[in-house]
Amino acid sequence: MNILISSAGRRVSLVRAFQKELKKIYPEAKVYASDADPTLSGACQIADGYFKVPFVTHADYFDVLISECKKRDIGLLIPTIDTELLPLAQNRLLLEKNGIVPVVASSDFVGKCRDKRQIHKFFEAHNVEVAKxxxxxxxxxxxxxxxxxxxxxxxxxxxxxxxxxxxxxxxxxxxxxxxYLDHDQYNEFTCDLYYGKDHELKCVVPRKRIEVRDGEVYKALTVKNLLVDYIKKNMATVNGAVGCLTAQFFVHNTENNVRAIEINPRFGGGYPLSYLAGANYPKWIIEEFTQGKQIDQDFDCWEKDLLMIRYDDEILVHGYKG
Structure with a gap:
């Protein structure tokens, strides 16, 4: 059972996490990566192999994707960017017919997440307050x-x-x-949620956003605060949700006041902190989607107060011809 990380870009840590967990269960299996420009993608360079695909909006995208996956015996696809989620969800049956299972939420839920007004209505339906x-x-x-x-x-x-x-x-x-939710009054948290194939919540890891660069967190801290119980209570079951979801919340500094902002139904750029803290979503995905194992709730599997400080690193490609 080989795995594909699509639109891999800079997701080096995510590729490495899946490589580590996949080889524990299937030692001969491989983690591949795809991108529109794979030779300039750090994640593609450290994957077990890579291939080029057109942009997801291109008419040939799915023909190319399916063909390349079949050549490599890829049976599981992990998306990483917002723009590919809805096309993958809408073409789930086509992919599954060709032996490829996309770990992506239902097209209905993805559609709600892609529209900030719709996701506000979703939160309100789950008794979760939002910014006015x-x-x-x-x-x-x-x-x-x-x-x-x-x-x-x-x-x-x-x-x-x-x-x-x-x-x-x-x-x-x-x-x-x-x-406007003033950062002097509110702390901003990104929460990594895991939903099983039964659409039940299995884990919540709040990450306090300390520093963000180009929309991606560079300094963050795992915090076991009121958000864990709050999300367990109000979002225990979400129709269509599956795998890793990244949800953003603001929590008031002194009052018991939580505001939900948005959900991205995919692995977020800061998920590696949750993984290193012990929330092993790649392992759960592999077990659930390749072995049919039911994932049990585990809200205490991760380390609180773990600080992540990121830095830039180099990946060298020898003999590069452009």
Whole structure:
């Protein structure tokens, strides 16, 4: 049972985690990586092998993906970027017909996650409070602006004064005017959640975001706080959810006040901290999807107060021809 990490890019730590866990169970199995430009991808270079695919929006994407997976006996696909989630979910039957199981949530749930207004409705249905959305003719400063379908902090704005608002903000229907959650009053957490094939929550690891670069966390701390019980209570079952989900929350410094922001139904860039703390989602995925093992709840499997400080490293490719 070989595994593919798709759109691998810089996910070196994620590839290594799957390599480590896969070889414990299937010593001869391999972890492959794919990317639109694999020779310049660090994760592709350290994988057991790699191949090039067109962008997911290209008409030939699935033909190429399936063909390359069949050549390598790849039976399990782990997505890593937002834009590939919905196409993979919508083409689940096509992939499974060709012996490839995508570890991705249902197309209905992915669609909700990709639309910030829809995910707000999802949270509210689960009794989880969200940041208030203002109408564009009645709002309160300061406010935070972000697109309904954005990712990696692209096209986001903190507006403190009226003069900072432009016609672009008002005329772009994709931009949401939201209540600003002041970092002096709230701590920001990214939570790595694991949902089994039964759509039941198995684990929660809150990571306090200390420093973020280009939308990805570079310094973070595992914290066992009220979010664990809060998410267990309100999101114990989520229809369509499966595998690793990354959910963002703000927690007030002094009040029992939690606000949910968004969910990305995939491994987040900061997941390696949760893995190193003991939340072994790659192992669970392998056991669940290749052995049919039912995963038990384990909310205490990880180390609290573990600090991650990232740094840049080098990967050398000898004989590179471009």
């Amino acid at each position: 959305e203002y109408s564009k003719d009645k709002y309160r400063l300061p406010l935070f602006i972000k697109p309904i379908d954005g990712s990696r902090s692209v096209d986001t704005y903190l507006i403190k004064e009226e003069k900072d608002l432009t016609d672009y903000h008002f005329q772009n229907d994709k931009l949401m005017f939201l209540e």
